[in-house]
Amino acid sequence: MLAKAARQPTTLLRMYINQHCGSEPARDGDGSVNIDVECTAVIASRLAPTFNLLAWPLLCGDAVTVESGLLLKRRCHKNVRYFVLRGPAQISGTRSMNPFSHWANHVRQQYQLGKITLVILILLGLGGIGAITQSLLTVKGQTDYPAPGQMVSVGDHRLHIHCEGHGQPIVLLESGLSGWSQDWALVQPELARTTTVCAYDRAGYAWSDESPTARTGLLAVDDLRTLLHNANLHGRMVVVGHSLGGLLAQMLAQTHPDEVAGLVLIDALQHDQTFSMDPEAHARYSRNMDLLTNSATWLAPLGLTRLTNMPASVVLDKLPLAEQPAARALAMQSKNYRALRTEYLAVDSALDVARKLAPIPAMPIVVLSTNAQSEFPPGWETEYMRQHWIDGQRALARETGSQQVVVADAGHYLQLERPKLVIDSVLTVLHQVRNASKNPVTQDGN
Numbered sequence: 001m002l003a004k005a006a007r008q009p010t011t012l013l014r015m016y017i018n019q020h021c022g023s024e025p026a027r028d029g030d031g032s033v034n035i036d037v038e039c040t041a042v043i044a045s046r047l048a049p050t051f052n053l054l055a056w057p058l059l060c061g062d063a064v065t066v067e068s069g070l071l072l073k074r075r076c077h078k079n080v081r082y083f084v085l086r087g088p089a090q091i092s093g094t095r096s097m098n099p100f101s102h103w104a105n106h107v108r109q110q111y112q113l114g115k116i117t118l119v120i121l122i123l124l125g126l127g128g129i130g131a132i133t134q135s136l137l138t139v140k141g142q143t144d145y146p147a148p149g150q151m152v153s154v155g156d157h158r159l160h161i162h163c164e165g166h167g168q169p170i171v172l173l174e175s176g177l178s179g180w181s182q183d184w185a186l187v188q189p190e191l192a193r194t195t196t197v198c199a200y201d202r203a204g205y206a207w208s209d210e211s212p213t214a215r216t217g218l219l220a221v222d223d224l225r226t227l228l229h230n231a232n233l234h235g236r237m238v239v240v241g242h243s244l245g246g247l248l249a250q251m252l253a254q255t256h257p258d259e260v261a262g263l264v265l266i267d268a269l270q271h272d273q274t275f276s277m278d279p280e281a282h283a284r285y286s287r288n289m290d291l292l293t294n295s296a297t298w299l300a301p302l303g304l305t306r307l308t309n310m311p312a313s314v315v316l317d318k319l320p321l322a323e324q325p326a327a328r329a330l331a332m333q334s335k336n337y338r339a340l341r342t343e344y345l346a347v348d349s350a351l352d353v354a355r356k357l358a359p360i361p362a363m364p365i366v367v368l369s370t371n372a373q374s375e376f377p378p379g380w381e382t383e384y385m386r387q388h389w390i391d392g393q394r395a396l397a398r399e400t401g402s403q404q405v406v407v408a409d410a411g412h413y414l415q416l417e418r419p420k421l422v423i424d425s426v427l428t429v430l431h432q433v434r435n436a437s438k439n440p441v442t443q444d445g446n
Helices: 011-021 037-047 053-060 101-144 218-230 244-255 279-302 324-331 334-345 347-356 383-400 419-438
Strands: 002-004 033-036 089-091 095-097 150-153 158-164 170-174 197-201 237-242 260-266 365-370 403-407
Touching: 101 279, 101 324, 150 218, 158 218, 170 218, 170 244, 218 244, 237 244, 237 419, 244 260, 244 347, 260 383, 260 419, 279 334, 279 383, 334 347, 365 383, 365 419, 383 403, 403 419
Parallel strands: 170 197, 170 237, 237 260, 260 365, 365 403
Antiparallel strands: 002 033, 150 158, 158 197
16 A cells, blocks of 8 residues: 655655655656555654644645545645545554544644634734834823923922912912823913912823822822922912812811912812712722723733823813823823822722811812713713712812802813813902901901
């Protein structure tokens, strides 16, 4: 029984025939090589454990067939895609067996493993390309759009603060979760006509450095106080806080009332905001935010948030046109997403701390609120959550003994949607603070 190899067998095939079968293969008149079937089986069984699918074309050319009972049909495509196993074949005329079965299973396994490996390599390659692209574009953004203000050391990291105007008291602008100094672009220049107005970026956002440790709650307040001291900005302030920034403004007034002369709280977090929330609603909101912030933290370094156009800020289109290119570049930095997650994870603990602090002392305060849920985090879109927010705003105005102004048809970012209202509210508080300083109240009330 003879196996007929390709018309032009490779040198490697002749070498293996001679080595394993003991003789040079015979040739037919047409130039093909006749190989004893038993010799073919020996070669296959010995080579199967070590030779994969790509080795057989080198050994056998186009095909190996057996004239008396097909033993193996080998189809060699350009990419060597597959093979077909046939049998059984009679070896020595007595025993029916398929000498290629072990080899065939091995090849199938290697082929499947190869496909999986290829997919993994492709994904790793794309991830590597994305990571390199993200790094290069981040550096480009920082080069193209340098910080407009000062970079001030606060210990183991630096914070960016941008001040405009002159005068006292200083107006400090404190941004909300995932926000930074550019959020105040429609408010700051107008207020700077009246006094010194400073906006800054908390650790990790925009131009500010990341901190080696989380700077949230009272630690964020400490960062701010160190920043102001090191930037030579002194005196009592009117603090304008938005959302989470409003909570930090309250905590500053609670812990250092001698440094705060007045407050403007723009859709600010109230101390009981999550504590008084329905547990199921809070759990649902927490799951949504945890998934969003965690996935963004992992995807951003691979450039996938950039690829899918998921910036860390939700209000880029509402900024002045001149600010948008820089804001878009900054919003795609990986550190922004890490800062967002760090602050989100600390919101409940910060609220818990704030509830236990001393009340805010009497001072000029305005509370600006919205009844709409535009630009709120995922999970706040239900009617229950909307009403819960409205109730919290009422409680905040009641607790602080302040005037509340409700804007029914605007979103969460009133400083961008209703900048004139915010400006007028700050000017009102400024006027009250200045009048109080001109006419100080004595201990006997006169």
